[in-house]
Amino acid sequence: MTVVSYDARLGQPSFNAQETEPSELDSILEKAARTAEILARTAPAERRTWLYALADALEAAADEVVVIADRETGAGEQRLRGELARTAQQLRYFGDVVVEGSCFELTRDETLPDVPPLVRINHPLGPVAVFGASNFPFFMGVLGNDTASALASGCPVVTKVHSAHLELGLRLAEIAQKTLRAAGAPDALLQAVVGRRSGIELVKAPQISAVGFTGSQAGGLALWRAANDRERVIPVYAEMGTVxxxxxxxxxxxxxxxxxxxxxxxxxxxxxxxxxxxxxxxxxxxxxxxxxxxxxxxxxxxxxxxxxxxxxxxxxxxxxxxxxxxxxxxxxxxxxxxxxxxxxxxxxxxxxxxxxxxxxxxxxxxxxxxxxxxxxxxxxxxxxxxxxxxxxxxxxxxxxxxxxxxxxxxxxxxxxxxxxxDGWAMGASVTWAQQHGGPWPSTSAPSTTSLGAYSIGRFVRPIAYQSGHDAWLPEPARSDNPWSLPARIDGVWTPA
Missing domain, CATH: 3.40.309.10 (Aldehyde Dehydrogenase; Chain A, domain 2)
Structure with missing residues (x-):
């Protein structure tokens, strides 16, 4: 099946691509699953290196990709250049957040009376399916907020390119893959698929551990239902918006x-x-x-x-x-x-x-x-x-x-x-205190945010290890704290 994007101002076809074949999708998902195991063991500083590299590459390609984005969205060069700059800033921001380390929520009970030794730490969920928004082709697209926060959390991303800006999405994915290879990142850190059927199959795929979505209520609820119909239900973080x-x-x-x-x-x-x-x-x-x-x-x-x-x-x-x-x-x-x-x-x-x-x-x-x-x-x-x-x-x-x-x-x-x-909500800063998500049905998970530092929390889950020797534990949970993470030890906050 051929997927077509259009010139928004003229209403004429401008680009087309073939929907991802089922066999190709299977290969993409298997690669993502293998990459997830590597990425979970990758230290925060290395993840930051990759996110900074993506930001640099996006800025370097601005003249090319803004022209494509303007044709497919009609949003105008000035706005799109500003959006691209914010997207690059966001990629670097998440690199800094993961190095700061509090998102791991490392917690140790070491010397409490009558309490066995416990260490609790957030672990990445695994491959994340990202569905970008039509209205923000950069900031909420292939290299947007869901992708940036998922990569920072240690999860590989499979993104479904939005059909409204098909050429842009595929070009951004191509730039990202080349950049990540040059930066020494694991294979299949970020992959892209095309077509509505591929999107639904992504949500159903056993390799996918979570979904990030920005768009309409109809689209978000369809993905939420598909995820809840799975044998192993996975979270869908859908930002759907209302009045x-x-x-x-x-x-x-x-x-x-x-x-x-x-x-x-x-x-x-x-x-x-x-x-x-x-x-x-x-x-x-x-x-x-x-x-x-x-x-x-x-x-x-x-x-x-x-x-x-x-x-x-x-x-x-x-x-x-x-x-x-x-x-x-x-x-x-x-x-x-x-x-x-x-x-x-x-x-x-x-x-x-x-x-x-x-x-x-x-x-x-x-x-x-x-x-x-x-x-x-x-x-x-x-x-x-x-x-x-x-x-x-x-x-x-x-x-x-x-x-x-x-x-x-x-x-x-x-x-x-x-x-x-005494202001307006259209601009949403990417900061620690930001909350971009409201009660159902504006979002499918009201306790989370899709913007800001805490959005990383969507793609991790806590695991506690009890009475384990260091050699048995994942590296960031070991007593010598090799990733230099801040921690709460016996109830007392200890900076990195």
Missing amino acids: NPVVVTPDGAQDMEEVASRFVAGFTLGFGQYCTKPGLLFAPSGIGAAELIGTALKEADPEPVMLTQAIASDVAAGVADMVAAGAELVTSVDSEITGWSAPAAVLTAPIEALTAGSRLLEETFGAVAVVVEYDNEEQLIVALRRLQPSLAASVLTGGPTDSAAGRMASVLAERVGRVVF
Whole structure:
């Protein structure tokens, strides 16, 4: 079967490749399984060397791969160069995190009364299947966050190349494989497959120990179900995204024109194709918030280029469905792009229409937002608790003396993984404190994050060894601590 990617602006085929044959997939999986045994024994400093090499190679290929990415996504050179730079930074960051060592969570009970000697350490799960996102071809693609964190954790990666940027994904995999060979990495550290069938077979394959996914709820849930139907169930870390709410407090609405301008900039960024896009704004009644936002959208006059034909079609259908569900169209701005174009739109809806199962509470993956007015705080809180859980939320306040800000944050924290005060959630830093993941169904594993240092924890599991001689233990668990890991010994934290 031939898989085709398209020029997003023109809507014309630009590249094709053959779906991975079953026999080739079997070979890829066997290589990954053999590599996993080697990688688990590889010291953190060596893993960092490989991740740094990948970052260097990505930057060196920027002129070539940005052109390909722009053709397949229509995202624009400036944004894509920035995304590539962040991806290289992320690869190096995970190399530094694994060398810092606390992700191993080395813990020893050595001299506690009536307690046998115990050593506990995180061990890599094994080969990881990575399904990248359509909207971030670099940062969440073949060399993106799931791949970087899996390699850092000691797991080889088999990535299913996204069909929306097929040429880019295969070229990145080719660059990565050449780079890793030159750096002395084990064979088959990172491999790529093509085609939907190959993706499903990856999840079913006994060699695969975990799945990383970024994309739609439909796609993520399909993989989650396939993983749970296996004889040996494996974890699926699916970041699926939903509607991310914004609450404007009464004090925060004092300059609603400025809020409107910033909100439009937020929900049209990337043509609305961000998993953290603010899609539902709550504002005090009587201030004309929807009209101000509609005017700001007209002034911005975006021309959305969507990633795929299906996404473009879904945007128009989503607007129609929300009108049918009780919303009113305030403003719509059409795009003149000949390829995968879709309207940008602002709608408004009565707060009473936000009921369980309403289309108004579902994501429209494009430059579309809904504005809802509230009469009082009690009414707002009731509505917020009806929302589908999401990745992030914003609270726009009147400053430190705004008494409503803390209460709104407390309610929103029940529904999201990150609460942003007086800002927007679209940018997510790759740091130790980052949490990119919310309650089900925004993510399939709410206690984990797909960005930041703690995302390594998705691809390891703890193992305890009791009363074992050093010679019997894996190298990082031995008493002389050859990997120089920080440890908790008899309950006391000991730096490396």
